[in-house]
Amino acid sequence: MKNRAALIFGYNDYALEIAKNIRDEYENVYLYSLNSEYDILKNKSGFEIKSFDLSDKWDELNENIDIEKSIAFCVLEDSAENIFLTISLRSSFDALNIIALSNNKQTANKLQMAGANKVIPLVQTTAEMISEMLQKPIVKEVFHNILFESGTLKIAQVKIDENNKYIGEAISDIDWSRRYGVMILAIVYEDMSTEFIYSSKIKHHIVNKNDLFIIVGYEADMKEFEKMTGSICD
Structure with a gap:
């Protein structure tokens, strides 16, 4: 049976904080790493870490994930890789809800053109700041609204x-x-x-x-x- 999942592409502070804050929203939370040392990272995060590369055809996702009820986060630190990943996911899954992080307006525009449903700007923050922000209850509520509600x-x-x-x-x-x-x-x-x-x-x-x-x-x-x-x- 296919499961409802959150798919987080990128292994970094952004990815870990997102995973912690949405773990109650989805049956499964998977982190995907481009890093060949992902098996070592697995022991530190508490989440299941999967390896992937940008040439993947996403066969495993097709077989095991309920795409229409799942969400993907593109949080790779390299902007070009993040855009390419967004294009790849969108070309394979019309119904997948894709959220992408962007560090500037130009990248945000490209991510939207690439097929991201929503782009979240980082506005001169650092990964450490995002991590600290997401530990605050009021920020968790705002973060939840940005991702899951249709407000403005x-x-x-x-x-x-x-x-x-x-x-x-x-x-x-x-x-x-x-x-x-x-x-x-x-x-x-x-x-x-x-x-x-x-x-x-x-x-x-x-x-x-x-x-x-x-x-x-x-x-x-x-x-x-x-x-x-x-x-x-x-």
Whole structure:
């Protein structure tokens, strides 16, 4: 009997955190690695690791997976490989729900053209930041909504302008989630260094002109947030 499964292509921090957070949604969660040492990795992850290469014909998936009820995540660290993988999966499975990670707009556009149902941008974050984010209950809820709901959740960057009323206030004293319905994920400073919002360092940060906030929320709430705080950047 074919099973409903989550297929995660790529063995890295993104893949492991996705696997941990969707394990209750699917009968089986499989991680696929291009790394020839996948047998060693298997002992560290707690998930079943399968080997694959980009020339695979996906015969095993056809035989064992209920494609229409399953989901695939393309999280290979090499953008070109991730695009090629998306093309290969889409050409083989019209009904497969494909989610892909992208590190820039150009790659996101290519992944959509390649057949991804949804592309999640990384917006200047690191694998470690994603890992830490996904351990927070509120972020788990947002992540679940992005993947499984048909809402209009968006991720954007908002730059604090010189007239912002929050300049000079401590970031820990401002509850933007309650006031505006958006969640702050991270701050990008003028020197382009990034700090995750839940880190101990950021709790003492004083809001400054030109701070860049990475936020997630519904489109209508984000527009209201923009009016009150700054301007949304591409």
